[in-house]
Amino acid sequence: MRAAIIGGGVIGAGWAARFLLNGWDVTVFDPGVDTRRRVEEVIDNARRSLPALYDRSLPGEGALIWCDSVAAAAVAADWIQESVPERLEAKRAVLGEAQRHAPGGAVLASSTSGFKPSDLQCGARRPGQILVCHPFNPVYLLPLVEVVPSPATDPSILDRSIALLEAVGMRPLPIRKEIDAHVADRLLEAAWREALWLVRDGIATTAEIDEAIRCGFGLRWAQMGLFETYRIAGGEAGMRHFIAQFGPALQWNWSRLTDVPELTDDLIDRIAEQSDRQTGARDVRRLERLRDDNLVAILRALKSNDHGAGRTVAAHERSLPDAGAGAGPLPVTVSRQVPRSWTDYNGHVNESHYLELFAQATDRTMELIGAGADYVAAGKSYFTVESHLRHLDEVRGGERIRVTTQLLAGGRLPAGDGRKLHLFHRLERGAGRLAATGEHLLLHVDLKTRRSCPPDARVAARLERLLARHAALPRPEGAGRFVAQRAAHEREPARADPPPASAG
């Protein structure tokens, strides 16, 4: 397949990247200076991010072909995407020229934020070939495309555009009636206008307004949007209750918006009925849990990037006490609830998260020997060389677990110069029932050379002290096992039943 990109700004370049990385050949025409560098920078951004969405490979990249005219770009294209500046005459001229040279069956789409397809079609030789496909920046990552036909748009072109957009991983949303700025940009424009008032009147700065969005309703909108969120806010009484509760606010000075729709019974009925259809049979409790599972997943994702609302979560986490010393002789290196999102298709926590928990226990152990964040920042750390995990029981999402850690030394691995760290983690479910074990060998490394070296004296000394204490303890059952080794006391592999964590 071949896409022609007319106009190489941020939007055009994003379209080019979206098509290219999904295996399409892409022709680009933009007379502007320096366009080529900018387009290629956007495509580089797409290369570093889009494939990371998927656990499979995208098709091989298509060819990027630079053209010196609309005609040359459009001539053999299955899809022509116009993304020139927001001036009607310019857009009409480009679409007209493209249509003169494009195959009759090609989709002729405009990225316009504001114009109606009928505005763009007027004067065209084949109006039916033209429609609006309005994407959102960054086009290579955000799925939404507003697909807006006019009454004159050929239904087969509409169907084709939807099928092809889905084929490149997007979410085409057909809009029922053409209107200036379509749907999303009308919502954005209303919020933008209100935001300008807030800045103008000194109520809030741009940074404060952004924070108010991304630490609050922005997180809701990312997963449910506006109406379903309000339906939940209505509680068990649902959408009608929400409207009854907040409908009157339409008459209050809650925004600068002065032109408000009248909440007629007819409109209330329509909203409630559409909202019922949207939500289907799910009751409010199920919706709340769906929402909460999504919010937890999003907030954890932002926490891992230490960004936005994730910064708040990360800061609060740092303020929480470390896993305690524990009653027994061994340090408790993890004590927490596991997220529900860690559950896999086998109905229990996926095996990779067991290693995530053991990695946290290893981090905590490094802190205990003085090799925590500051030590790493100073250029030294421990890397895992080898791990052995046994799954003895199933951990479910939402359960509370704890991990205790024993340093192993003597016997097959002398502590040596502290270059090697041999750990054994025990993961227990609520009732202190052993669910899994992790045995790990780590090497102390210089983060610049990426090669092993002895730890600083302070760390080596702390390590020796802890080793000495743990050496007195019995060697843990299962240490030194290899995969599929018969346990001494049985002919089956260790603890075959009750079975263990999932390969899901």
Add this chain to the structure above:
Amino acid sequence: MRAAIIGGGVIGAGWAARFLLNGWDVTVFDPGVDTRRRVEEVIDNARRSLPALYDRSLPGEGALIWCDSVAAAAVAADWIQESVPERLEAKRAVLGEAQRHAPGGAVLASSTSGFKPSDLQCGARRPGQILVCHPFNPVYLLPLVEVVPSPATDPSILDRSIALLEAVGMRPLPIRKEIDAHVADRLLEAAWREALWLVRDGIATTAEIDEAIRCGFGLRWAQMGLFETYRIAGGEAGMRHFIAQFGPALQWNWSRLTDVPELTDDLIDRIAEQSDRQTGARDVRRLERLRDDNLVAILRALKSNDHGAGRTVAAHERSLPDAGAGAGPLPVTVSRQVPRSWTDYNGHVNESHYLELFAQATDRTMELIGAGADYVAAGKSYFTVESHLRHLDEVRGGERIRVTTQLLAGGRLPAGDGRKLHLFHRLERGAGRLAATGEHLLLHVDLKTRRSCPPDARVAARLERLLARHAALPRPEGAGRFVAQRAAHEREPARADPPPASAG
């Protein structure tokens, strides 16, 4: 610490949960029928979600105390949170009664969506004790609290409220000037009013509007908000360019909003200057990558829940070809790019994601023997019992990797009745360089009894065929190793240098 919750609706109950799960005692007063059940349902939701945000334990839960009057709830409270319906007189009465009995130093906060603190203070005996702390539903998960003082609010009460909100993991955002509906709800109200027009005029349904938000700008707002997003849209020319580009739209019919601010030079200067301060020294390329890393993390989170925009990503992923058969004798069971967000503090992919990749390779192997999704849906699956990982080289975030898989049999583990699956995965970096190996023992289980059982005949047969083919191949180097075992040809643990994946 003790919080008094006056009004047990969705918001009041959310406050109760937020304080309780952060170790506060909580008193609740609400005269309504059935309040107790509803509040406890909200607290149950919080118990299943809030702790999952953190990799550490929250403090032990406080006590939940039901009171039969405002006085009884407020008398010993450090914080009184009023969340009664949006009627000014009702709120004033509750705040007045609470103030009569609350300690003088207690924070007296209202959850009001719309009223100004000065509205609430009028007639109060100690106006300085009262301010607005406006949260967002669900209060136990969303960090944002708009903290709105009036000129009469005591600065020490303001400071105390901010410190205490941070202590329960929230993001207090002080608002500079009191105004109806504060900041976030003004933006929401503007969007809500526009959305009502769209439904009324038949442009879009509630479901389509929600989809337009959550598959598009909602994902941007969840991590950057409005102004910084537009700054990026302005490209290298930044905020001024964006305003120059889209400023004129303020005069167009892009929303029903009729009252628009004038874009004076003064306003443009203020926005550009605030935006510069907000963004600091980061250039647009860095902002784009920050944005993209957040979008990838959020979209992957939603994909794992198969919700909203994540559904689109999941559907596209399913449409992508499986890892190919591969050139060699072994099946390629994973072929992909690894996300940048998998990088840890040691500057390479965290060890838990190596097991995630091996788990994907195991899933693919299960598909190859006919034990894929349909088989699992029918009630049978394989669970991992035991794993052994070796890290031989460092994989960096963003790299392309592939995994090949060999079935092991004979020798120490006969294939037996197919109940046991013994796998050896090899993870290679781009150039075919071995980076890690995973050896795994799986047991075939009945998902109802959670106990091992023989696989269906079709699976057993396929397994035997694949085993027979792989049995001809040499046993992989490293199979059967135990942790810290000396390799035959060296005195160091296998492949100490160059070192391997991270314990981070």
